[in-house]
Amino acid sequence: MYKKISVAISGGADSDDMLDICWMCDNDGKVVYVWCDTGLEYQATKDHLKYLEKKYGIEIIRTKAIKPIPLSCREYGQPFLSKRVADYISRLQSHGFDFRDGGYNELAKQYPKAKGALKWWCNEFGEGSSFNIQRNKWLKEFMIANPPTFKISDKCCKYAKKDVMKKYIKENPVDLHMVGVRKAEGGQRATAYKSCFDQNIDGHDNYRPLFWYKDEDKDAYEKARNIIHSKCYTEYGLKRTGCAGCPFGKDFEMELEIIEKNEPKLFKAVNNIFGDSYAYTRKYKKFCEEMDVKYGSYAAYLSQKCE
Numbered sequence: 001m002y003k004k005i006s007v008a009i010s011g012g013a014d015s016d017d018m019l020d021i022c023w024m025c026d027n028d029g030k031v032v033y034v035w036c037d038t039g040l041e042y043q044a045t046k047d048h049l050k051y052l053e054k055k056y057g058i059e060i061i062r063t064k065a066i067k068p069i070p071l072s073c074r075e076y077g078q079p080f081l082s083k084r085v086a087d088y089i090s091r092l093q094s095h096g097f098d099f100r101d102g103g104y105n106e107l108a109k110q111y112p113k114a115k116g117a118l119k120w121w122c123n124e125f126g127e128g129s130s131f132n133i134q135r136n137k138w139l140k141e142f143m144i145a146n147p148p149t150f151k152i153s154d155k156c157c158k159y160a161k162k163d164v165m166k167k168y169i170k171e172n173p174v175d176l177h178m179v180g181v182r183k184a185e186g187g188q189r190a191t192a193y194k195s196c197f198d199q200n201i202d203g204h205d206n207y208r209p210l211f212w213y214k215d216e217d218k219d220a221y222e223k224a225r226n227i228i229h230s231k232c233y234t235e236y237g238l239k240r241t242g243c244a245g246c247p248f249g250k251d252f253e254m255e256l257e258i259i260e261k262n263e264p265k266l267f268k269a270v271n272n273i274f275g276d277s278y279a280y281t282r283k284y285k286k287f288c289e290e291m292d293v294k295y296g297s298y299a300a301y302l303s304q305k306c307e
């Protein structure tokens, strides 16, 4: 029997459903609700937290980022494309790599401390591996032609999100921690887990009550329980919430349009923080289009290269 249970609240749609489930089951008042303020949150999310507190008669504990996103981006670098890509680039940058072409053995001799990231750069993880740079078409060719002139990193997630909840749990021990991850949402976050439950990880159990919910299950639950989501969904038309304008988001351009229209101050802030990454991503996308026209396709280019 658990004595203290923490529930990670994000203000997003899945989190709303999880909160509702936990609130209904919490007959003994063992649950604490915790939200991490990354420093780059929609006003609509902050308003929604107040709505949830009022609706359920609960307190949502606000925790601060260990390093807010703006600070972390300044110190370590900006997110670019995906967590994996940003991590490898950051490792190469930290060893002064000049983003040139070359064989793995030759480069590894010159940068012996960057061997792992060089394996990514040189496609040494094996044919078709998702760990190779080839997984992102034209990225290597683009970076050789346009080496990044700003720091790239995935660290803001660590200091503004991941480690924040860990720190909270360390300071306020719980037996069970819950998050609103769903397998059907896909992506690295969902595929990191095999099931809805892990026993005794970091001194507590972890439960993901929505893990097996498909989109239609979620819709049915929300209808039955009259769940109302934040204005991010109902007025802005966003499909997901979270850090505003994160460059890892595939639809960040669409998100930026929405932010500019609905939260102009936030629009200014995200452009100040992630501006280099947005510009570099746009340049990369344009490069992809041009190379596709020139070579027909990336696959055609690769087979030509092998001949």
Ligand code: SF4
Residues within 6 Å of the ligand: 038, 069, 079, 154, 156, 157, 158, 160, 161, 242, 243, 246, 247, 248
């Ligand atoms: S989701 Fe994006 S902006 Fe938010 S902490 Fe992670 S990398 Fe940074």
